Amino acid sequence: MALTSEATTVWTGDLKSGTGNVTLDSSTAAEFPVTWQARAVGTPNTTNPEELLGAAHSACFSMALANGLSAAGHVPDSIQTTAAITFEAGVGVVGSHLLVSAKIPGLTEEEFVAFAEDAKANCPISKALAGIPITIEAELA
């Protein structure tokens, strides 16, 4: 079974002085402004495509890790994943770095890292992101 989820950006004006508004259409969970300024140098309260991609990647990775751990009998107390996505103007999206900290009863650090590496390789958003390098640091909290 397949589910299609939609989000919309409405943009007015040119790239550098224009502005956009992003809505999560399928869930109606949120909407937020987006600008080039936020993408190139960072602006409080205004998002950019890389931050949104980081949200997608951190959520997908966390689900994949929770699934892998639970299937092996290690239901996680908590998994915290930060995805840090770097954008370079004129170059593009340079990479996604996953920083993972988790509370998992009864696992060694080495066992945990193996689960995290597997989730990094196989989560659906990682696979979609075949055009950029993905790196990871994972540790038990």
Place this chain on the structure above:
Amino acid sequence: MALTSEATTVWTGDLKSGTGNVTLDSSTAAEFPVTWQARAVGTPNTTNPEELLGAAHSACFSMALANGLSAAGHVPDSIQTTAAITFEAGVGVVGSHLLVSAKIPGLTEEEFVAFAEDAKANCPISKALAGIPITIEAELA
């Protein structure tokens, strides 16, 4: 110059009964809940990785199109881009479909579609998404 943007997911529990919370850390523009249920069948007010990826792709594509048009002297009145991302459990992210409607003074439909095809091929998020097919329908409003 490069900018790194961060977003974080905190997940508790297993995949199917667990829950997550996503925060846009760099901008602090929004936070929202995420669940497997929202990803597999859709849930109001709860997002999923594909909807967030759609937000990233629609924003990036809109910026790239605004830039291409403006550089050629056709500053857009407005560009509306919906990214529809399909997820199939057990398969992964199947593709991103961009649906674009724009108000651009003085362009023919054919000229506009050429700009849209260029933005689809060259926007940085499209390039990062090398692992999935990207399709587009674009028309002047």
